Amino acid sequence: MNSSPRAGWLALPYGLWLLAAFAAPLGAVALLSVQESSEMFAPLSLLPSGAQYAELLGDRFYVRVFLNTIWLGLGVAAASTFLAYPLALWLTRLPPRWKPVGFAVVLVPLLTNVVVRSLGIILLLAPRGIVSGIGQFFGLPPSNLLFGWFAVGLALTQVFLPYMVLALYDVLDGQDKRLEEAAAGLGAGPAMRFLRVILPLSLPGLRAGLTVTFLMASTAYVSATLVGGRKVWVSGMVVLKEGMEILNYPLAAALAMMMLGASVVVTILIGRAIGFLTPWVTGRAPRFRLSLPPGLRRPLVAVAEAAAPVVSRFLLALAIGVLIFPLLLVAVASVNDSPQATVAQFVGFTWKWYGMVLQNERYLSDAWVSVKLALACVAISLAIALPASFALVRAGFRGREVLGAALMLPLALPGIAIGLGMLRLLQWFTALPPFMGVLAVHVVLVAPFMLALLRASVAGLDRTLEEAASGLGAPPARVFRKVILPQLGPGIAVACVIGFLLSFGEVTVTAFLTTARLQTLPVRIYAESTFSLENTVNAISTIFILMTVAMLILVNRFMPLDRVWKR
Structure with a gap:
């Protein structure tokens, strides 16, 4: 060997x-x-045709669904980034004996069926769910957050957040801890240490996380179908409907290829953006340096340092809650004596x-x-x-x-x-x-x-x-x-x-x-x-x-x- x-x-x-x-x-x-005809039994042609792409680009519905899907993928990637950093940093700082428990918080949702996690989001956002109950406690009217873009975005963030966390953990755990200690010794607080040391060195991991999260979120359709209630349409749902129900395989294939093309383009743009922000990887000199006047910089730094501990703890709690709490709701609902799976109010215990x-x-x-x-x-x-x-x-x-x-x-x-x-x-x-x-x-x-x-x-x-x-x-x-x-x-x-x-x-x-x-x-x-x-x-x-x-x-x-x- x-x-x-x-x-x-x-x-x-x-x-x-x-x-x-x-x-x-x-x-x-x-x-x-690239087939000319959309008929199911039409013979295959080896002469490429743009008829299917022309139909997609000429229909406002398909264009709107495609663009909304791209924005949804980018939004999920951005939300995952904000939630993943505090969680990944928390994992790197756990004592060795507690690290397996911390990783279980990430891996259990990651390896649990996506339908299960979507059901948990439904229970969370249902009219009588936890979120609505908290709002009523503070005097707000009853709310139904299901069947909208927010619900779909939250569901997809819960599904793909673990990928971002693990991508960031790889680079954060490998960083030289002496760099952060040196920054602290020079008087930098938590916010400045994150912005000046941790964030720049973690950008390669962020690139991997953004790429994976966008690719998966922009092609997902299971969570969008369940949580969106057929009121929110994404490209994956259209591909499934055209291919499985209408049997219009050429049109479904053209939309799938457009999704593939968009994934490649966004991946390249993410890579170039991260490369622009990390010139030291290729030995290039930075093209620009953001500098604020001292009179403005000092109060902003003071505010950032004061807010950093509170914000980081809040985001960490929110990230863990997004990952674990929907699964706990599903477990509680499984012994709820209610015939409907989406009823969050507990009626009685039953097996x-x-x-x-x-x-x-x-x-x-x-x-x-x-x-x-x-x-x-x-x-x-x-x-x-x-x-x-x-x-x-x-x-x-x-x-x-x-x-x-x-x-x-x-x-x-x-x-x-x-x-x-x-x-x-x-x-x-x-x-x-x-x-x-x-x-x-x-x-x-x-x-x-x-x-x-x-x-x-x-x-x-x-x-x-x-x-x-x-x-x-x-x-x-x-x-x-x-x-x-x-x-x-x-x-x-x-x-x-x-x-x-x-x-x-x-x-x-x-x-x-x-x-x-x-x-x-x-x-x-x-x-x-x-x-x-x-x-x-x-x-x-x-x-x-x-x-x-x-x-x-x-x-x-x-x-x-x-x-x-x-x-």
């Missing part, structure tokens, strides 16, 4: 899978988007909703499908990601980092386009079972996460043990089985648990591919939440939350949760 150019071939299975289950669906979407869930054969059948799908996804992802991790760590060839970026590409492109493309491929190639299509896409979505975890595990292997075993005459297969695999055991276990949770709870792409005979439990919850909100939905959702917590406790036994992310 020494460094060798030939080790790069270990990434071949991973690359082939991406070609079949990622590149092919994207190619199908691109081809559909009957859990009994109805456990007696419902549809739920049990769909849960078994989800388990089988997640287990198969983890097995295949491990089989292709583990060799690829050795290729990225030990292969000595030029372009290794480019290969690593290419293998992580599914995380940077809209999953909704992959789902639409795979749906069309399954309709063209009817011999392929629907389960295989869903499985192929799940592996594309889960394998990059497992690759990132396994790559760090492989990089941490002690090569002297391998060299000693080889020197004693052990063949490579025996060295792998007896020396390498035991060292990788905890990392493999952690990657498999995280991969299982990601696959089991996936909705956004899976909703395109399920059929009447192949339904996963998260998609079932999403469908029922869209049309009828019985309280059994909260009971299933609480089971999801408890399963996530239990599996993270299991992960923590193999490896502390803070080390899981750092790996």
Whole structure:
């Protein structure tokens, strides 16, 4: 297992899978988007046409939805930034024994099904919900904050805030603490230390967080559908409606490609803006320096220093509340003796909703499908990601980092386009079972996460043990089985648990591919939440939350949760 150019071939299975289950669906979407006709049974034409794009750009509704989606994504990215900084700084300053608990605050919502988190926001903002109750306590009239842009923005911020927190934690935890101490020694208060030291050095992490948060928020549609109540339309909802209900695949594909193009443009703009603000990375001199007159600067600094502790504590409490409180509301609602899942007022205690869930054969059948799908996804992802991790760590060839970026590409492109493309491929190639299509896409979505975890595990292997075993005459297969695999055991276990949770709870792409005979439990919850909100939905959702917590406790036994992310 020494460094060798030939080790790069270990990434071949991973690359082939991406070609079949990622590149092919994207190619199908691109081809559909340039079709002249929108008829479902019209023959495919290889002559590109801009008819679908012309129809989209010529219709005010589509243009308005597209622009609103871009602004929504930018707003969610901005809100996540304000909430993520105090939370990420709090994580870096926790004592080691409490860091796993702090990370659980971030990872439990991150790995919990998006439908569950959206239901929590509904309970929070419902007419008799917590927010309305607080307003009435202060003498304000009853309010219903659901079914508007604020509700959708809050729901998406709750869903994608963990990604921003983890992106910032990476760079904040690696900063040299002596720089902040030196600034404090020179008389800088908390506000100036943040603005002059912490913020500038964390901009590379902020770039990653902004990019990921915008990409995901601008293509999300599950939370917008549930919390927006069909009064708020985003591009993902239009793609789903045009592709699944109207069967206008060319128009849906064109809108998906426009979303992809917007994602690329915004990503480039974010990169250039951060690059402009961090000239020291490339050795350039700053192009401008903001300077205020001393008479104005001193009072502003004094106000900032006085407000900084209060504002930071408020934002930290708000961030933790946004992440955790909606999940607690779902758990409380699951034992509420009310037939409606969105009634926040507690009527009485009951376990009957859990009994109805456990007696419902549809739920049990769909849960078994989800388990089988997640287990198969983890097995295949491990089989292709583990060799690829050795290729990225030990292969000595030029372009290794480019290969690593290419293998992580599914995380940077809209999953909704992959789902639409795979749906069309399954309709063209009817011999392929629907389960295989869903499985192929799940592996594309889960394998990059497992690759990132396994790559760090492989990089941490002690090569002297391998060299000693080889020197004693052990063949490579025996060295792998007896020396390498035991060292990788905890990392493999952690990657498999995280991969299982990601696959089991996936909705956004899976909703395109399920059929009447192949339904996963998260998609079932999403469908029922869209049309009828019985309280059994909260009971299933609480089971999801408890399963996530239990599996993270299991992960923590193999490896502390803070080390899981750092790996």
